[in-house]
Amino acid sequence: MTDTSDVYQGGCLCGAVRYKIEGAPEWSSHCHCRSCQRATGAAFTTWVGLKKDNFEVTKGHIKTCSTSPGVERGFCDRCGTSLTYAAEEGWPGQVSILAPTLDNPAIASPTAHVYVEHQLPWVKLNDGLPTREQF
Ligand SMILES: [Zn+2]
Numbered sequence: 178m179t180d181t182s183d184v185y186q187g188g189c190l191c192g193a194v195r196y197k198i199e200g201a202p203e204w205s206s207h208c209h210c211r212s213c214q215r216a217t218g219a220a221f222t223t224w225v226g227l228k229k230d231n232f233e234v235t236k237g238h239i240k241t242c243s244t245s246p247g248v249e250r251g252f253c254d255r256c257g258t259s260l261t262y263a264a265e266e267g268w269p270g271q272v273s274i275l276a277p278t279l280d281n282p283a284i285a286s287p288t289a290h291v292y293v294e295h296q297l298p299w300v301k302l303n304d305g306l307p308t309r310e311q312f
């Protein structure tokens with residue numbers, strides 16, 4: 178995860194939005210928070226985080242919605258695929274990307290489950306990763 182010469186690409190379900198990231202993501206975690214559940218319609222989500230400078234939209238446009246104070250979630254306004262999360266105050270200069278939207282999601286190496294206080298009762302974790310009440 179330290180080779181910064183790599184370029185990874187990804188995009189939304191319909192193909193209208195494509196992006197690329199330079200270098201491996203700096204971190205990755207599974208998020209069980211209620212906001213991610215609602216935003217993605219999934220029981221939990223897997224994020225990779227990187228510097229905004231290493232992220233570029235190469236096709237189309239990511240529409241953003243301010244979903245809570247200071248938080249901008251990005252999605253394809255054609256097919257609705259959730260793509261990004263940015264919170265400039267809490268995470269200056271950073272953008273998080275939903276790992277499954279990468280062409281090769283396997284490059285993510287999640288190291289924790291976070292916000293497990295919102296973990297759904299029918300999600301049973303058995304991967305041995307640490308769990309945290311918050312991030
Ligand atoms: Zn799309």
Ligand SMILES: [Zn+2]
Pocket residue numbers: 208209210211212213214292
């Ligand atoms: Zn979350």
